[in-house]
Amino acid sequence: MKNKWKNLKREMKKNRQLYFIVLPVVLFYIIFRYGPMYGSIIAFMDYRPAKGFFGSDWVGLKHFSKFFNDTYFLRVIRNTILISVYSIVFSMPAAIIFALLINEIRNSKFKKTVQTISYLPHFVSLVVICGMLKEFLGSDGIITSIFSFLGGERKNLLMVPEYYKTIHVASGIWQTVGWNTIIYLSAMSSIDQEQYEAADLDGAGRFAKMRYITIPCILPTITIMFIMKLGQVMSVGYEKILLLSNTANREAAQVISSYVYDLSLGASYPQYSYSSAVGLFTSVINLLLVTLGNKICKMLNGSGLW
Amino acid sequence: MKNKQLWKSLSACALATVLVAGCLTGCGKEPANNEATSESKVASEQSTETAQPTEEVKEIVELTYWSALDANTQASLTSFNDMEMLKVAQEVMSVDIDFTHPASGTETEQFNLKMTNLNLEDVMEYSWGSYPGGASQAIADGIIIDLAPYIEKGYAPNYKKILDENPHIAQQVTTDKGEIWAFAPISLNSVDVTAGYIIREDFLKEVNMESPVTIADWEAVLTAFKEQLGIEKPLTLQTGGLIGVNSYFAGAFDTYPGYYLRDGKVQYGYIDDNYKEYLTTMAKWYKDGLIDQDVFGNDTKTVSNNILTDKSGAFFGYIGSGIGTIMTNAKETNPDLSLIGTSFPVMKEGDVAKYMPYSWNVKAGGQAAITTKCPEEKIEAAMAYLDYWYSEEGSLLKNFGVEGLSYNMVNGEPQYSDEVLKNPDGLSIAHALGKYTRASQATVGLIDRRYYEQYYQIPQQVDAMNLWNANTAPAIEVKLPSIAPSEADAEELAGLNAALNTYVQEESTKFIMGLRGLDEFDDFVATLKNSYNVERALEIQQAAYEAYISK
Incomplete structure (x- = not known):
């Protein structure tokens, strides 16, 4: 043990420039990522700002049991998980397929154009996107018109709870698919070209090359992206929900984070402790999912996040 | 060669300087404030000795001030620090105020x-009544100070005069313990109803009908709009206008979706039998296409657009942003468009409407309180500054701005100048008022009726104002004052209300859209009583109400 410590000291002295460079990042994580975790203790208190962290009363797991008995507990959990699962199931393959397609384009000018255009929605503010969606999905909006032309009923699509998750996930895919291809494209660009040449000699066509070379080579990247997504299953962002939900579709739209927002920041009587308890609960589940996902991926194809 | 090196090191120096300067400006405020504290200490020591307003040149007291920045002000200014009339007030009162604003919304x-990091300004404008546990809890928590002793000392003579002369106003800014928590926006003989149902007068003429009064009239008018004129969504509203805070059609059925008063008892309208009647009618209107089918997805913008583009004939809106803005916008594209206010709906001809968007003399928002962060020696100056807005001079400044710039005296009456009414930079009247005055904002000071009379430039606006404010007394019978349950109760109530609101809104939506039959209304009420504990919520509200009226 002592030896190790000594080794570390020598190592730090030797590479002090490198350690100096990494210092700001380490500090950033300590101050802005680990420091605030201390605030999670208010989940076990009846926190009153005026009394502060140290003066508030400890109440144990009161807020957690309150959440499990909450009328809306099952509903927000179900909505959160469903929206997450749909996003993973549809948006990951969409990005991968799109990346494969872009990768096959030989004309570099055309390729660049396609890429740039597909990145653009990523930079549009979510408020603007949701404003457009509301317009398009109204009873006389363009999407509704197409929908009713194809045989659907003409009504405000945002007022139908059954459609909410589709709208949420589909618009999400439209907005992020281009941006999400970046990481896959970079993985593809690092594939050894000799493999393709060898395959050409063997008479492999484009699909065969895609299937037997490209996809296996980017599989580690896909695995990492998948595990990272698992870590966010319980945390669907509240911004889009706040912008798109209404009393008619809320039963399908309310997720954990929007519920926490309503209870804490949006309310005139903020329930700090309760919403912290809910937040802490989701973080723990997320952590469990990442660990579990990592284990399973390692077992299945031998590569994981750590 | 040498030159190049010199150049390099010079530019490096320059860069470093810029960086350091950047850091300094970021935190430059602090030292300045500290200096001011010691200065003002001297100043206030002097003045407390004499205990009389001194004639000698006062030293400038620096104060920090937190306030929402009004949307109309945002159109031309980024901060109240740049507002002319506020600069004038600060000069008169020998204070130097640094305003901070939260991002709008x-x-x-x-x-x-x-409230969690207790990083407070000296003076903060907020709806203090909605502080958890009420304003009295904010004082007990050491957030804001009790102004009563300072008012007794005579630090705020103008405000004291108003409170002494109007006990019902004093009641609305005094806690059960007799503490006074803020300098509140007060409207004396001003306009207390600025919103209501607005209808297209030109459509009414086309179908040859009078402005609707009863529910039956409304149904006839909306049907005529739909059938004779082909109006797609005759009545356009937002969610709140149908099952929430602005649902005054329910008033015709003698109920209100939310808490209200009946014979001194707090009621929760959603469990009334009358509410079922109301829902039945609304569900019918919705089914018949009289109500906008998108109603639950609408926002203010869609409602205005529906009116502007002849898709709708009636809506719930404000005299300013409803009648005023829409008619102004329609001037070129749709010159025939004319909007008039209608009286609040009743059941039978001759009934008196009780339910209306009446706002109390003391406005809930924008109440300026002095926080505990304000040093003792600055309190007198802060009080004097806030009190100034209740003087005749200050009131004129608040409502009309700086004389010669935003208003002129005509026959002894202030009159907005062309700078406001016909702004050369193309600002609308509301935006110009937001640039030069705080007339339209809930903030410390008096709200002047003359502001409304001049702000409403279109005859229809003045008519609506007079119609809606003709008889507001019945509203006081049913409107719940801003009551504050005790801290423990407030937390419980917040929890109950959060769940209740979600449930009643979602279910009411289903009832109106016809997704749930009204024969299930009794189940709905039973669920509210059994699973959502609505009776406990009413009990808390009732206790708080009784504490309020007994003070």
Whole structure:
């Protein structure tokens, strides 16, 4: 043990420039990522700002049991998980397929154009996107018109709870698919070209090359992206929900984070402790999912996040 | 060669300087404030000795001030620090105020965050009545100070005069313990109803009908709009206008979706039998296409657009942003468009409407309180500054701005100048008022009726104002004052209300859209009583109400 410590000291002295460079990042994580975790203790208190962290009363797991008995507990959990699962199931393959397609384009000018255009929605503010969606999905909006032309009923699509998750996930895919291809494209660009040449000699066509070379080579990247997504299953962002939900579709739209927002920041009587308890609960589940996902991926194809 | 090196090192120096300067400006405020504290200490020591307003040149007291920045002000200014009339007031009162604003739309959020880190300004404008546990709890928690002793000392003579002369106003800014928590926006003989149902007068003429009064009239008019004129969505509203705070059609059925008063008892309208009647009618209107089918997805913008583009004939809106803005916008594209206010709906001809968007003499928002962060020696100056807005001179400044710039005296009456009414930079009247005055904002000071009379430039606006304010007395019978349950109760109530609101809104939506039959209304009420504990919520409200009226 002592030896190790000594080794570390020598190592730090030797590479002090490198350690100096990494210092700001380490500090950033300590101050802005680990420091605030201390605030999670208010989940076990009846926190009153005026009394502060140290003066508030400890109440144990009161807020957690309150959440499990909450009328809306099952509903927000179900909505959160469903929206997450749909996003993973549809948006990951969409990005991968799109990346494969872009990768096959030989004309570099055309390729660049396609890429740039597909990145653009990523930079549009979510408020603007949701404003457009509301317009398009109204009873006389363009999407509704197409929908009713194809045989659907003409009504405000945002007022139908059954459609909410589709709208949420589909618009999400439209907005992020281009941006999400970046990481896959970079993985593809690092594939050894000799493999393709060898395959050409063997008479492999484009699909065969895609299937037997490209996809296996980017599989580690896909695995990492998948595990990272698992870590966010319980945390669907509240911004889009706040912008798109209404009393008619809320039963399908309310997720954990929007519920926490309503209870804490949006309310005139903020329930700090309760919403912290809910937040802490989701973080723990997320952590469990990442660990579990990592284990399973390692077992299945031998590569994981750590 | 040498030159090049010199150049390099010079530019490096320059860069470093810029960086350091950047850091310094970021935190440059602090030292300045500290200096001011010691200065003002001297000043206030002098003045407390004499205990009389001194004639000698006062030293400038620096104060920090937190306030929402009004949307109309945002159109031309980024901060109240740049508003002319506020500069004048500061000069008169020998204070130097540094304003801080939360980003618009995030006021509650920012305030809640402020309460967690207690990074307070000297003076803060907020709806203090909605502080958890009420304003009295904010004082007990050491957030704001009790102004009563300072008012007794004579630090705020103008405000004291108003409170002494109007006990019902004093009641609305005094806690059960007799503490006074803020300098509140007060309207004396002013306009207390600025919103209501607005209808297209030109459509009425086309179908040859009178402005509707009863529910039956409304149904006839909306049907005529639909059938004779082909109006797609005759009545356009937002969610709140049908099953929430602005649902005054329910008033015709003698109920209100939310808490209200009947014979001194707090009621929750959603469990009334009358509410079932109301829902039945609304569901029918919705089914018949009289109500906008998108109603639950609408926002203010869609409602205005529906009116502007002849898709709708009636809506719930404000005299300013409803009648005024829409008619102004329609001037070129749709010159025939004329909007008039209608009286609040009743059941039978001759009934008196009780339910209307009446706002109390003391406005809930924008109440300026002095926080505990304000040093003792600055309190007198802060009080004097806030009190100034209740003087004749200050009131004129608040409502009309600086003389010669935004108003002129005509026959002894202030009259907005062309700078406001026909702004050369093309600002609308509301935006120009937001640039030069705080007339339209809930903030410390008096709200002047003359502001409304001049702001409403279109005859239809004045008519609506007179119609809606003709008989507001019945509203006081049913409107719940801003009551504050005790801290423990407030937390419980917040929890109950959060769940209740979600449930009643979602179910009411289903009832109106016809997704749930009204024969299930009794189940709905039973669920509210059994699973959502609505009776406990009413009990808390009733106790708080009784504490309010007994003070």
